[in-house]
Amino acid sequence: MEETKNKQRGLERLKTSANDDTTGLALGVGLSIAMPATAAAQEEDQKNPPLPLELLPFRPIASRVGTPPAPSPPFLWFMTNNCREEVTVAETNLSGVVRGGIDMNQVPSTNEYEESSVLQVDALRVVDNGPMAVKRERERAFDLEAERDRTCDVSSRTSDEEEIGSTRKKLRLSKEQSALLEESFREHSTLNPKQKNALAKQLNLRPRQVEVWFQNRRARTKLKQTEVDCEVLKRCCENLTEENRRLQKELQELRALKAAPQPCVIGQDNYYMPLPATTLTMCPSCERVATMENSHSRSLQFSKSQISRFAQQSAAC
DNA sequence: ACTATACTAGCACTTACTTCA
DNA sequence: TATGAAGTAAGTGCTAGTATA
Numbered sequence A: 001m002e003e004t005k006n007k008q009r010g011l012e013r014l015k016t017s018a019n020d021d022t023t024g025l026a027l028g029v030g031l032s033i034a035m036p037a038t039a040a041a042q043e044e045d046q047k048n049p050p051l052p053l054e055l056l057p058f059r060p061i062a063s064r065v066g067t068p069p070a071p072s073p074p075f076l077w078f079m080t081n082n083c084r085e086e087v088t089v090a091e092t093n094l095s096g097v098v099r100g101g102i103d104m105n106q107v108p109s110t111n112e113y114e115e116s117s118v119l120q121v122d123a124l125r126v127v128d129n130g131p132m133a134v135k136r137e138r139e140r141a142f143d144l145e146a147e148r149d150r151t152c153d154v155s156s157r158t159s160d161e162e163e164i165g166s167t168r169k170k171l172r173l174s175k176e177q178s179a180l181l182e183e184s185f186r187e188h189s190t191l192n193p194k195q196k197n198a199l200a201k202q203l204n205l206r207p208r209q210v211e212v213w214f215q216n217r218r219a220r221t222k223l224k225q226t227e228v229d230c231e232v233l234k235r236c237c238e239n240l241t242e243e244n245r246r247l248q249k250e251l252q253e254l255r256a257l258k259a260a261p262q263p264c265v266i267g268q269d270n271y272y273m274p275l276p277a278t279t280l281t282m283c284p285s286c287e288r289v290a291t292m293e294n295s296h297s298r299s300l301q302f303s304k305s306q307i308s309r310f311a312q313q314s315a316a317c
Numbered sequence B: 001a002c003t004a005t006a007c008t009a010g011c012a013c014t015t016a017c018t019t020c021a
Numbered sequence C: 001t002a003t004g005a006a007g008t009a010a011g012t013g014c015t016a017g018t019a020t021a
Helices: A002-018 A039-047 A110-115 A132-148 A175-187 A193-203 A207-259 A303-316
Strands: A076-079 A122-126 A280-282 A290-292
Touching: A175 A193, A175 A207, A193 A207
Parallel strands: none
Antiparallel strands: A076 A122, A280 A290
């Protein structure tokens, strides 16, 4: 099931990369989806290069939602109640946790945590052991630490710290926050870490929240563009269907005409068939019968000799 | 120079929650 | 008041690109 999904994703990626991964649907309509970095944005990035990753001291102070599953390695997510408890694992002597950072190759054992007299942990939560999970845990720790630094007053706390003992509460951004984020998104649809942190600080949000907002915003933009593209394709398809129908009809008429030729009326200097005047005409230069739309290339053409033959056949009848 | 491994950003998909008709 | 649809913040896993040993 999951494997099938992954295969589909893989195909999807191949498809997009086979075209141009920065142009979205290659219809030439509307804006591109992926929004490649503009020259200005690239210049900005050069001026403000992404900050090097700083492995902050592992200070798992996060208070999170829900009942944690049974604790087990490889990564443990500490949950405390708000600012009530300061749990500083970096100061402990646990294997897998290095002072000043995380050694992700080593996993602290549950026992060690439990035995630590320093730790007063409300709950432990296990996330998966992939690098992304570790990264996210670190981000959470970073985010919450940053937020704590910023706001230790209860009033300005957002979701995380209000979620204790209940299911996840969803943050709703204020109008001001949304407006500022939108404004920022119009300037650049992606943020470098410096921009992200600055914006987060300005909005009194966690950097992760800003990042998620931008991700979701890009997804919404892409979805809308896809809808527009679908609409254009639909209309295009309808037009082609109509054109096809018209051409089929015309072809049918012409075939019928060919199958059962009507007697020609031969005039003094020219030949003509009693057909709808709008359909067939004779070219004065080459003396071929053709339609008005494309007299030389597109429809049944009758030479002078053919018409003579028609006339003879008619006479024979 | 080449390779294996680790790390990261971004994306697709999904879930959970809020708002509104 | 209940309810379903729509909108959206957030969680999760995957991949491509890049850095490093």
